[in-house]
Amino acid sequence: MGNDIQRFETGRRMSKAVVHGNTVYLCGQVGIRGQSIEEQTQEALNRVQTLLESVGSDKSRMLQVIIWLKSMEHFDAMNRIWEDWLPEGAAPARACGQSALASDELLVEFTVTAAL
Amino acid sequence: MGNDIQRFETGRRMSKAVVHGNTVYLCGQVGIRGQSIEEQTQEALNRVQTLLESVGSDKSRMLQVIIWLKSMEHFDAMNRIWEDWLPEGAAPARACGQSALASDELLVEFTVTAAL
Amino acid sequence: MGNDIQRFETGRRMSKAVVHGNTVYLCGQVGIRGQSIEEQTQEALNRVQTLLESVGSDKSRMLQVIIWLKSMEHFDAMNRIWEDWLPEGAAPARACGQSALASDELLVEFTVTAAL
Numbered sequence: 001m002g003n004d005i006q007r008f009e010t011g012r013r014m015s016k017a018v019v020h021g022n023t024v025y026l027c028g029q030v031g032i033r034g035q036s037i038e039e040q041t042q043e044a045l046n047r048v049q050t051l052l053e054s055v056g057s058d059k060s061r062m063l064q065v066i067i068w069l070k071s072m073e074h075f076d077a078m079n080r081i082w083e084d085w086l087p088e089g090a091a092p093a094r095a096c097g098q099s100a101l102a103s104d105e106l107l108v109e110f111t112v113t114a115a116l
Numbered sequence: 117m118g119n120d121i122q123r124f125e126t127g128r129r130m131s132k133a134v135v136h137g138n139t140v141y142l143c144g145q146v147g148i149r150g151q152s153i154e155e156q157t158q159e160a161l162n163r164v165q166t167l168l169e170s171v172g173s174d175k176s177r178m179l180q181v182i183i184w185l186k187s188m189e190h191f192d193a194m195n196r197i198w199e200d201w202l203p204e205g206a207a208p209a210r211a212c213g214q215s216a217l218a219s220d221e222l223l224v225e226f227t228v229t230a231a232l
Numbered sequence: 233m234g235n236d237i238q239r240f241e242t243g244r245r246m247s248k249a250v251v252h253g254n255t256v257y258l259c260g261q262v263g264i265r266g267q268s269i270e271e272q273t274q275e276a277l278n279r280v281q282t283l284l285e286s287v288g289s290d291k292s293r294m295l296q297v298i299i300w301l302k303s304m305e306h307f308d309a310m311n312r313i314w315e316d317w318l319p320e321g322a323a324p325a326r327a328c329g330q331s332a333l334a335s336d337e338l339l340v341e342f343t344v345t346a347a348l
Contacts, residue, residue: 004254005293005347007323012315014326018295020347021254022120022137025296028327061121063134064141066182066227066298068329072216083128091123094130095144095227097184097215099329100304111298111327115121115136138236138253177237179250180257182298182343188332199244207239210246211260211343213300213331231237231252 008055017055019116023063024055026112033105037074040107041081048112049085057114059085062092066111068099078108124171133171135232139179140171142228149221153190156223157197164228165201173230175201178208182227184215194224240287249287251348255295256287258344265337269306272339273313280344281317289346291317294324298343300331310340 009016018025029047031040049059069078075096092114101109125132134141145163147156165175185194191212208228217225241248250257261279263272281291301310307328324346333341 005295007321010321010323012318012320013311013323015323016325018325020295023139023255023295025325025345027325028329063121063136063139064227064229066327068327072218075218079129086128088128089123089126091126091129091131093132093134093141093143095182095184095225096218097144097225098217099215099331101330102304102307102328109327109329111296113141113296139255179237179252179255180343180345188334191334195245202244204244205239205242207242207245207247209248209250209257209259211298211300211341212334213260213341214333215331229257 017051019055022116024052024057024114024116026051028109028111030101030106030109033103037077037107038081041078044108044110045081045085048110052114055116057116060087060090061115062112063115064093064113067094067096068101068109069096070098070100070107072098074107133167135171138232140168140173140230140232142167144225144227146217146222146225149219153193153223154197157194160224160226161197161201164226168230171232173232176203176206177231178228179231180209180229183210183212184217184225185212186214186216186223188214190223249283251287254348256284256289256346256348258283260341260343262333262338262341265335269309269339270313273310276340276342277313277317280342284346287348289348292319292322293347294344295347296325296345299326299328300333300341301328302330302332302339304330306339
């Protein structure tokens with residue numbers, strides 16, 4: 001038991017990615033504290049892509065993405081970066097809500113489920 | 117690669133539904149801005165059912181539903197519509213939290229994972 | 233149709249656990265209203281473990297956990313209990329956001345997806 005679950009970058013608190021069957025679950029990805037919404041979105045999405053590639057997936061294979069914004073005022077700015085970053089024809093199912101994040105200086109977090 | 121993922125109503129920003137294996141992920145469903153919590157709940161759930169049926173699933177086959185309410189004051193009103201709408205014996209796992217949504221006039225959003 | 237989905241402790245509103253394929257989805261688990269963040273975290277996690285075991289899974293087999301905290305002031309206290317409770321080397325992917333919960337007296341909720 002257990003070999004059917006692969007964990008990546010596992011610490012005491014979380015694994016950065018967990019693979020089960022043909023599905024990969026990423027931990028919530030954020031950008032760098034204190035940066036602009038555009039910069040944080042770009043950095044978080046870069047981290048998503050790096051993580052997905054590290055387990056043999058890709059940003060074109062995302063299934064569902066939960067987006068938390070600290071403030072809905074950032075909705076349009078986040079979406080512009082998101083749409084530029086996303087490969088055409090590969091958009092996942094998505095939901096976006098407002099939530100304070102682990103630090104006051106974090107503006108956006110992406111929680112991704114993808115296909116391997 | 118890619119044929120194992122089926123996307124429905126795919127735009128630049130999101131797909132309304134994504135099928136992978138025997139699981140379907142829907143994008144967050146809302147009702148019509150400015151309407152009452154009862155009307156928004158009913159409309160959002162109608163959209164859930166329409167989407168599920170369009171991919172060959174059904175509201176009796178939901179696995180997990182994340183509900184975001186703009187205000188917990190609407191918890192009971194939302195639940196009455198939800199319980200009437202749900203087929204008996206087919207209730208999914210569920211979580212309900214408070215979150216501002218994309219528009220100030222949106223009161224409730226349902227993010228559904230279902231079996232095909 | 234339907235036999236491929238197993239539901240546990242199913243009421244009008246939700247099932248406490250739903251199994252599909254090799255994946256189990258739990259409904260959001262909370263502690264006891266009015267207790268401290270440490271007590272609520274411990275009780276909610278005990279309930280997660282009981283539910284997982286009741287369907288043939290285990291806290292060492294969690295894939296993704298969404299954590300909602302009423303206040304991020306409780307982030308560190310929740311994490312201490314979480315890390316003590318988690319089997320070493322078995323940390324799931326995780327995201328933690330701030331959300332008011334169904335009752336004002338509830339401080340934390342865990343929404344778990346696990347492998348069977």
